[in-house]
Amino acid sequence: MATYDGLFDALGLRAWCDQGADSGPMSMADLLAKTKGDKAAEISAWDLPFPSLDALHKACSAIPQSRDLTQGLETGFLGIRDALRVVIDPLSQPLSWMLQDMLWLMTQTPWWIVMPVLFAITWFVTRSWKIVGFIAVMLGLLAFVDHYHEAMQTLAIIFVCAFVCVLLGVPIGIAMSRNDKLQRFVIPILDMLQTLPPFVYLIPLIFLFSVTEPKLYGIAIILYAIVPVVRLTDLGIRLVDKDVIEAADAFGMTNRQKLFGVQIPLALPNIMAGVNQTIMMSLAMVVIASLVSAPGLGVLVLRGIRNLELGVGLVAGFGIVVLAIALDRVTKASLARIDASQASR
Amino acid sequence: MTHTSNTAMAEPRDESLPWADEDAKRPVKVSIRHLYKIFGDDPKAALEKVREGMGKPELLEAENHVLGLSDINVDIRDGEITVIMGLSGSGKSTLIRHLNRLIEPTAGEILFNGDDILNWNEGQLRELRRKNMSMVFQKFALLPHRTVTENAAMALHTRGFARSEYEEEATRWLDRVGLGGYGEQYPHQLSGGMQQRVGIARALASNSEIMLMDEAFSALDPLIRTDMQDLLLELQAELHKTVVFITHDLDEALKLADHLVILKDGAVVQQGEPQHILLNPNDPYIEDFVADINRARVLRVRSVMTRGKPSGEDFAGDVDQNENLESVIARAEGAMDKRYRVTRDGKPVGTLDMKAIMKALVPRKVEG
Numbered sequence: 113m114a115t116y117d118g119l120f121d122a123l124g125l126r127a128w129c130d131q132g133a134d135s136g137p138m139s140m141a142d143l144l145a146k147t148k149g150d151k152a153a154e155i156s157a158w159d160l161p162f163p164s165l166d167a168l169h170k171a172c173s174a175i176p177q178s179r180d181l182t183q184g185l186e187t188g189f190l191g192i193r194d195a196l197r198v199v200i201d202p203l204s205q206p207l208s209w210m211l212q213d214m215l216w217l218m219t220q221t222p223w224w225i226v227m228p229v230l231f232a233i234t235w236f237v238t239r240s241w242k243i244v245g246f247i248a249v250m251l252g253l254l255a256f257v258d259h260y261h262e263a264m265q266t267l268a269i270i271f272v273c274a275f276v277c278v279l280l281g282v283p284i285g286i287a288m289s290r291n292d293k294l295q296r297f298v299i300p301i302l303d304m305l306q307t308l309p310p311f312v313y314l315i316p317l318i319f320l321f322s323v324t325e326p327k328l329y330g331i332a333i334i335l336y337a338i339v340p341v342v343r344l345t346d347l348g349i350r351l352v353d354k355d356v357i358e359a360a361d362a363f364g365m366t367n368r369q370k371l372f373g374v375q376i377p378l379a380l381p382n383i384m385a386g387v388n389q390t391i392m393m394s395l396a397m398v399v400i401a402s403l404v405s406a407p408g409l410g411v412l413v414l415r416g417i418r419n420l421e422l423g424v425g426l427v428a429g430f431g432i433v434v435l436a437i438a439l440d441r442v443t444k445a446s447l448a449r450i451d452a453s454q455a456s457r
Numbered sequence: 458m459t460h461t462s463n464t465a466m467a468e469p470r471d472e473s474l475p476w477a478d479e480d481a482k483r484p485v486k487v488s489i490r491h492l493y494k495i496f497g498d499d500p501k502a503a504l505e506k507v508r509e510g511m512g513k514p515e516l517l518e519a520e521n522h523v524l525g526l527s528d529i530n531v532d533i534r535d536g537e538i539t540v541i542m543g544l545s546g547s548g549k550s551t552l553i554r555h556l557n558r559l560i561e562p563t564a565g566e567i568l569f570n571g572d573d574i575l576n577w578n579e580g581q582l583r584e585l586r587r588k589n590m591s592m593v594f595q596k597f598a599l600l601p602h603r604t605v606t607e608n609a610a611m612a613l614h615t616r617g618f619a620r621s622e623y624e625e626e627a628t629r630w631l632d633r634v635g636l637g638g639y640g641e642q643y644p645h646q647l648s649g650g651m652q653q654r655v656g657i658a659r660a661l662a663s664n665s666e667i668m669l670m671d672e673a674f675s676a677l678d679p680l681i682r683t684d685m686q687d688l689l690l691e692l693q694a695e696l697h698k699t700v701v702f703i704t705h706d707l708d709e710a711l712k713l714a715d716h717l718v719i720l721k722d723g724a725v726v727q728q729g730e731p732q733h734i735l736l737n738p739n740d741p742y743i744e745d746f747v748a749d750i751n752r753a754r755v756l757r758v759r760s761v762m763t764r765g766k767p768s769g770e771d772f773a774g775d776v777d778q779n780e781n782l783e784s785v786i787a788r789a790e791g792a793m794d795k796r797y798r799v800t801r802d803g804k805p806v807g808t809l810d811m812k813a814i815m816k817a818l819v820p821r822k823v824e825g
Binding site: 366378 | 582597611
């Protein structure tokens with residue numbers, strides 16, 4: 113006898129409950145209960161279980177158990193998996209190619225070409241020899257302790273993922289800023305993406321794609337890192353001075369002229385802050401993504417944890433910190449440069 | 458001041474006298490007819506209540522709608538400066554934004570050269586804003602990421618002209634407002650007064666016949682404000698634009714206005730020639746307004762003189778009809794018993810008694 117037997121009897125649902133009963137094998141708990149006799153039925157109010165699916169199932173076998181929920185989700189997902197794959201696979205294939213090509217480019221090109229190119233990019237976006245020198249020291253340090261190859265792999269993944277984030281995130285942010293309904297719809301999704309534990313992204317992705325495909329970790333990183341650039345683009349455009357927008361209207365600008373001539377340039381500092389955050393978040397995710405075969409420094413961190421190799425883990429961890437500082441300095445400096453040339457505030 | 462509007466002048470005129478021609482009305486450029494604006498969820502329903510006679514406080518209380526503008530009728534004449542004056546919340550900024558439809562009215566008509574712009578589609582409206590009406594803003598509203606030249610050329614750039622085509626025009630207007638050589642600076646590098654000069658150059662460079670100025674000088678400090686007012690009058694004497702100027706400052710209104718409209722709680726309290734309003738306020742509200750004014754400096758001889766061919770010989774001298782009373786008092790050295798012959802372009806048009814001056818200096822009370 114179970115606690116809620118009386119409830120179903122009172123409601124007159126006993127017949128419905130017993131319809132498919134006793135068809136399955138008896139569970140261990142039931143067997144134990146049987147050996148103890150009917151004593152278990154005399155439960156005091158103190159021990160009254162919450163009427164959960166499992167508790168109700170004991171009294172009425174027509175009610176499913178909680179494990180059926182998780183199982184249902186799984187079978188449901190497996191059921192639509194093939195259909196999903198048909199849609200998502202070709203859509204995300206360019207991501208795989210980009211990641212593969214970038215990884216190949218950055219690891220196969222000799223260091224004496226890659227490093228100067230990176231310094232040149234740094235100079236181009238920051239116009240500051242100080243930052244270029246700083247980057248040179250940081251990269252030199254990593255290369256000196258033989259982490260150059262892994263660092264380049266990590267950088268390659270981040271470049272591609274951050275690029276895709278900006279490519280998708282900025283238009284989404286612009287659309288949100290112009291449409292309140294869309295904003296109300298997208299913000300909860302962004303909240304969910306930001307708070308869902310990163311490991312959880314990986315689970316359905318593993319079902320969808322083979323672990324050897326780079327897009328598996330690419331999508332995980334992008335989903336996690338796209339949030340700030342969307343949010344800050346939306347915010348940045350909404351924060352553009354209303355008086356300036358009014359002036360643009362008063363002088364007869366079209367929506368397109370307003371967007372490209374006024375709103376985006378004035379929102380650029382905020383958008384760049386979003387890009388900076390996006391890069392930082394993809395760097396955080398690249399470690400977790402190494403669980404699903406993302407190459408780079410994350411793999412070494414993972415090895416440190418798995419094999420309890422303290423030194424390997426720590427050095428790789430500091431390597432990631434060094435990369436993070438370098439990327440942050442470069443994006444912040446280019447942000448400051450945009451800000452200074454506009455001096456909008 | 459080369460002309461006046463005689464709509465508000467009560468006394469009959471002798472058309473044969475020399476001053477009659479200066480009062481010829483200029484053509485109406487923009488006409489606002491029975492304009493209403495109600496803010497709220499259901500303005501149409503609230504409009505019915507207002508038409509039935511509900512006032513602003515009751516409407517807010519009972520219907521939770523804000524009466525922005527109520528039955529506004531104003532004619533804006535070609536080549537005149539029409540000043541709309543009122544305290545904050547009186548609806549003046551709302552009114553000026555109806556002229557280029559930055560705000561949609563609840564009811565009424567806005568006739569531009571006789572055509573109701575409320576029936577215009579987006580494309581026509583854009584053309585109107587690009588070519589016919591330019592605007593100067595209280596907070597300047599310059600584009601911070603563009604240079605001064607690019608800002609001045611905003612209207613031309615918006616119309617699709619390339620830099621090589623608009624640069625000369627923009628530079629010319631920047632020179633005209635006294636900003637020659639600042640073209641490559643960014644707005645934030647300029648002071649407030651200079652930024653507003655860019656704002657004016659921007660409006661002028663669009664070559665529109667109508668300029669809307671929304672509290673254009675209110676954010677500037679007093680000395681610079683005076684400079685800017687002088688600049689505007691100087692430009693106006695040269696260009697004869699149709700200017701609609703919003704202000705909360707009566708001194709500024711009296712200095713600039715050819716036609717003065719006084720708003721209170723979204724309704725027109727009085728409108729007409731500023732001198733006339735000053736001498737004949739029709740509402741205690743306006744009386745309060747004009748009480749603190751230096752009347753001797755604002756009032757002009759023509760407003761207080763006795764019209765008609767001067768007779769007699771005992772004149773202390775000649776004064777021009779556009780001189781202000783302050784200068785006449787200074788010339789009389791305070792004497793109360795003098796009479797002056799008033800002239801316009803050298804021809805005698807009336808007599809001025811010092812007693813009339815003294816009477817005009819005391820604000821008149823509205824009966825009742």
